[in-house]
Amino acid sequence: MTYRKLAGAAALLTAATLGLAAPTAAVAAPAQPPCSEASTVRETLPNGTTWQLCWRIHDRAGLVLTDVSVSTKKHPEPVQVLQSIRLAQLNVPYDTGDTEYNDLTTYGFGGYSLETLTGDDCKGGSTRQGTDGSGDPQQRDVLCVSAEASGLAYRLHEQEWDDEANEPKDTYFTKEGHDLVLRSISKVGWYEYVSEYRLHDDGQISARLGATGDLSPGDYSVADNGWPIGKREKDYASMHYHSAFWRVDFNIDGKGGETVEQYDTKMDGRGSQAAKLVTTSKTIAKEASLNKVDRRWWRLVSPTSKNADGHKRSYELVTGADDPYEGHPEMQPDVTFTQANLCDKWATDNVSDPECPLDNYGILDFAKDKQKLTDPVMWVRVGFHHVPRDEDQSPMPLHWQGFDLLPRDFTETNPLAPEGREAVNGQQRN
Amino acid sequence: MSRYRKWGWGLGIATVTAVTAYGLASWQANAAPAPPTPSAAANAQPRVSDPKPVAEPVSGKGSDGLTTSEVEKARTLALTPELTSGAQNVAGEAGPEYLSAEVDFENAGRQAELYFYDYKTDKLIKQVVDLKTGKLAKSFSAAGMQPPASERESAVALDLLLADPQSADFKEAFQKATGKQFAGKDGLVATAHIYKAKPADKGASQCGKSRCVQLIVKTADGHFINVPGLIIDLSGRKIARLT
Structure with missing residues (x-):
């Protein structure tokens, strides 16, 4: 019997088993999201994945995405992923110690600092008009929506024996992926920042902040905290930090109440050929600020929403390049989980709402009373220590910092699985 | 564009080798996929919808940002007689300094949260207007809270700086950057x-x-003048210097 025939039989069996124990069908995201059509982005990527969300510009946070849902060709019912995602602070201290900005809370990414898109800002995409979020709101071209190729999504060379032709047969499953990209640009003095969200066709979400524009014209220093960017050894442009925070509020399948889990993998002696590793997990049940160690990761798990394998749907935080800033205690944690609270708006420099307490400065205060997490909000910090280089003039080539949210058991198999691989689910017993 | 150019380059090579490759290509006709043509490659750029902008509605829905009409309506409702006569703006005139407006849709219905600054008491004022009922729903005020400055506050800050003798630093930085003597704002x-x-x-x-700001000033010819050591105290209407 060929491999393919076996796989087909397994598929039938799996379907039958699932038919008996099928979890409740996903609650469909409303056909109309809770915002007007002009504030809705609903786009289908070439592989059949549809992302739907509401967007708006906040005078301080800039671009805010809410009610983010995804559906795929295999799973056409939209399932909600995020309640909201936005920037929550951008701290920019110079290494000289003489200048420091909190670009969101002392200046703001929306309103008059939000750039009207022009030129190549949205090449190949669709520029969307909306209010700029200022106190005197203006309708402007502020959001770029585009679909961009993301390279090879998967590749599989399947080899099997063709009984009829009595010869080997090769099948190549190879597919290009795409991202739905949302982008806005804010100008803060000489720096220009790109707020970007990439919604991948496999369910991944990437949040990034890009910095371009120009280096600070006034911040020049000496060799041990600057870099000579003009002729010879004279103009030492100051090194500085960009520490960005994002506020991420999941609402998986519209059910909320996610559980936060931390996973750690450690060496555990030796097997017959190699080191043995053991992975343990624990629930982060109470508010906490946490740090990375090698192989540590976190995920937010729906307590009730399951995929067709009966596994709880979750999203994993995937972090990458990061420079922590020791100058402030609140820049130490890589991630902080807090119980949702309307007074917790900004990761630092939070005190700016007369309805809220005066001593609630930032994430460390939000987490201080270690409340039980029943409605967790995730605050992700990613820092970039910028050592200027000759090439930064001018304009400065974009430098990026950010993180990914990776679906983990959101669907029972690869949501982009091609015909011929759809039945592969679990150990292949042939 | 870069994609198109790459294909053009690829085709150039293909043309040169086409004659010698012909025999091999015909032999492998079934195996070799046809290379995409330049136009096909150019069209491969995935498309998103491109809706035409619509006129701004009077009222927003759900999580929409506040519309111009909603902000206008909320500002009128937020300005109580006490605020209009009792509070003071950045120019020292009667009435609070208007800063910003945010939508709150997490509670039932749409509400506009308006922020004002009262320079008389150095307090931030938050007025919550229920857009559906058209009523001022809640009021809050607190000292020691400083959200971002309005455009008017930035302009007043620049005036205060230029009128102060300590603006000599700024004027010197201006001359250094532009090569011209400072001749006015x-x-x-x-x-x-x-x-x-x-x-x-x-x-x-x-x-x-007190409500204070640092200024970054852009000149008409695109230079940035930054004197981070000079602080403009809008409440005290004076310039301070960080040491």
Whole structure:
């Protein structure tokens, strides 16, 4: 019997088993999201994945995405992923110690600092008009929506024996992926920042902040905290930090109440050929600020929403390049989980709402009373220590910092699985 | 564009080798996929919908940002007689300084949260207007809170700086950057960052309780003038210097 025939039989069996124990069908995201059509982005990527969300510009946070849902060709019912995602602070201290900005809370990414898109800002995409979020709101071209190729999504060379032709047969499953990209640009003095969200066709979400524009014209220093960017050894442009925070509020399948889990993998002696590793997990049940160690990761798990394998749907935080800033205690944690609270708006420099307490400065205060997490909000910090280089003039080539949210058991198999691989689910017993 | 160019280059090679490759290609006809043509490659750029902008509605829905009409309506409702007569704006006139408006849709219905600053008491005022009922729903005020500056506050800050003898630093930086002597504020655009004194900062410790800013000024010919050591205290209408 060929491999393919076996796989087909397994598929039938799996379907039958699932038919008996099928979890409740996903609650469909409303056909109309809770915002007007002009504030809705609903786009289908070439592989059949549809992302739907509401967007708006906040005078301080800039671009805010809410009610983010995804559906795929295999799973056409939209399932909600995020309640909201936005920037929550951008701290920019110079290494000289003489200048420091909190670009969101002392200046703001929306309103008059939000750039009207022009030129190549949205090449190949669709520029969307909306209010700029200022106190005197203006309708402007502020959001770029585009679909961009993301390279090879998967590749599989399947080899099997063709009984009829009595010869080997090769099948190549190879597919290009795409991202739905949302982008806005804010100008803060000489720096220009790109707020970007990439919604991948496999369910991944990437949040990034890009910095371009120009280096600070006034911040020049000496060799041990600057870099000579003009002729010879004279103009030492100051090194500085960009520490960005994002506020991420999941609402998986519209059910909320996610559980936060931390996973750690450690060496555990030796097997017959190699080191043995053991992975343990624990629930982060109470508010906490946490740090990375090698192989540590976190995920937010729906307590009730399951995929067709009966596994709880979750999203994993995937972090990458990061420079922590020791100058402030609140820049130490890589991630902080807090119980949702309307007074917790900004990761630092939070005190700016007369309805809220005066001593609630930032994430460390939000987490201080270690409340039980029943409605967790995730605050992700990613820092970039910028050592200027000759090439930064001018304009400065974009430098990026950010993180990914990776679906983990959101669907029972690869949501982009091609015909011929759809039945592969679990150990292949042939 | 880069994609198109790459294909053009690829085809160039293909043309040169086409004659010698012909025999091999015909032999492999079934195996070799046809290379995409330049036009097909150019069209491979995935498309998103491109809706035409619609006229701004009077009222927003759900999580929409506040519309112009909603902000206008909310501002009228937020300005109580007490605020209009009792509070003071950045120019020292009667009425609070209007800062910003945000939508709150997390509670039932759409509400507009309006922020004002009262320079008389150095308090931030938050007025919550229920857009459905058209009523001022809640009022809050507190000292020691400093959200970002309005455009008018930035402009007043620049005036205060230029009128002060300590603006000599700024004027010197202007000349250094532009090569021209400072001849007035025409064409200058000021960006104001709120400054709040941290415990270790020296020179403007009142800032935080007082409303203070640091200015980044863009000149008409695109230069940025930055004098971060000079703090403009909008509440005290004076210039302070960080030491």
